[in-house]
Amino acid sequence: GAVVSQHPSRVICKSGTSVKIECRSLDFQATTMFWYRQFPKQSLMLMATSNEGSKATYEQGVEKDKFLINHASLTLSTLTVTSAHPEDSSFYICSRSGLAGVSYNEQFFGPGTRLTVL
Amino acid sequence: AQSVTQPDIHITVSEGASLELRCNYSYGATPYLFWYVQSPGQGLQLLLKYFSGDTLVQGIKGFEAEFKRSQSSFNLRKPSVHWSDAAEYFCAVTSGTYKYIFGTGTRLKVLA
Numbered sequence: 001g002a003v004v005s006q007h008p009s010r011v012i013c014k015s016g017t018s019v020k021i022e023c024r025s026l027d028f029q030a031t032t033m034f035w036y037r038q039f040p041k042q043s044l045m046l047m048a049t050s051n052e053g054s055k056a057t058y059e060q061g062v063e064k065d066k067f068l069i070n071h072a073s074l075t076l077s078t079l080t081v082t083s084a085h086p087e088d089s090s091f092y093i094c095s096r097s098g099l100a101g102v103s104y105n106e107q108f109f110g111p112g113t114r115l116t117v118l
Numbered sequence: 119a120q121s122v123t124q125p126d127i128h129i130t131v132s133e134g135a136s137l138e139l140r141c142n143y144s145y146g147a148t149p150y151l152f153w154y155v156q157s158p159g160q161g162l163q164l165l166l167k168y169f170s171g172d173t174l175v176q177g178i179k180g181f182e183a184e185f186k187r188s189q190s191s192f193n194l195r196k197p198s199v200h201w202s203d204a205a206e207y208f209c210a211v212t213s214g215t216y217k218y219i220f221g222t223g224t225r226l227k228v229l230a
Contacts, residue, residue: 042223043222
C-alpha cells in the first residue's frame with residue numbers, strides 16, 4: 001500500500017492567494033522528505049529537501065519565499081505556495097527516503113498534487 | 119556533471135511487440151538506478167531498481183532491466199507489451215546522497 005500521501009490531490013485557486021500542500025509519511029518517521037515539481041510533459045525537478053526540525057534546503061533557482069516548506073513533525077512536511085500566480089500551476093510531488101542502509105537511497109513518492117492557479 | 123539521458127522522447131510499439139527503453143547516465147560514483155512509470159495525472163510507480171549484485175533485474179508487470187557499467191546504461195525491456203503499458207517512463211539515478219536525478223522521460227504509445 002501507499003507509504004506517502006498527499007493532500008489535496010487537486011487544488012484550484014485564484015491568483016494572489018496562498019495554497020498549502022501536505023505530504024505525510026504513513027509508515028515511517030521521515031527526517032528527510034523531498035518536494036518535486038513537474039511541468040506538463042516534462043520530468044521531475046527537485047525543488048527542495050525538507051529536514052525535520054530545521055530549515056529546508058532549496059535547489060538553485062527555487063524561490064525560498066515563494067515556496068515555503070515546513071517539516072514540523074517526523075511524518076508531515078508541508079509546501080506552501082505563497083501569492084500564487086498562473087506560472088506556479090504545476091504538478092507537485094513529494095517523497096521520502098527509505099529506511100536505513102542501502103534502502104536509504106530509494107525514494108517513495110506520493111501521488112502528487114495538481115495545482116491550477118487562475 | 120551528473121546527468122541521466124533518455125534518448126527517446128516518444129516510442130510507439132504494437133501490442134504484443136517487444137520493448138526497450140534506453141537510459142544512459144553520467145555519474146562519478148557507484149550509481150543506484152531506478153525505473154518508474156507514470157500514468158497521466160498520477161504519481162510515480164517503481165518498476166524496478168538496481169543497487170548491486172546481478173546486473174539483470176526483474177521488476178513488476180513483466181519488466182526487466184540490465185545494468186551495463188561499461189556502457190553506463192540501464193535499459194528497460196519487456197518481451198511483450200500490453201495496451202495498459204502506455205504511459206511515461208522515467209529513469210532515475212542516485213549515488214548515496216539520496217538525491218535523485220531524473221531523465222527527461224520516454225512516452226510510450228501502444229497500438230492495438
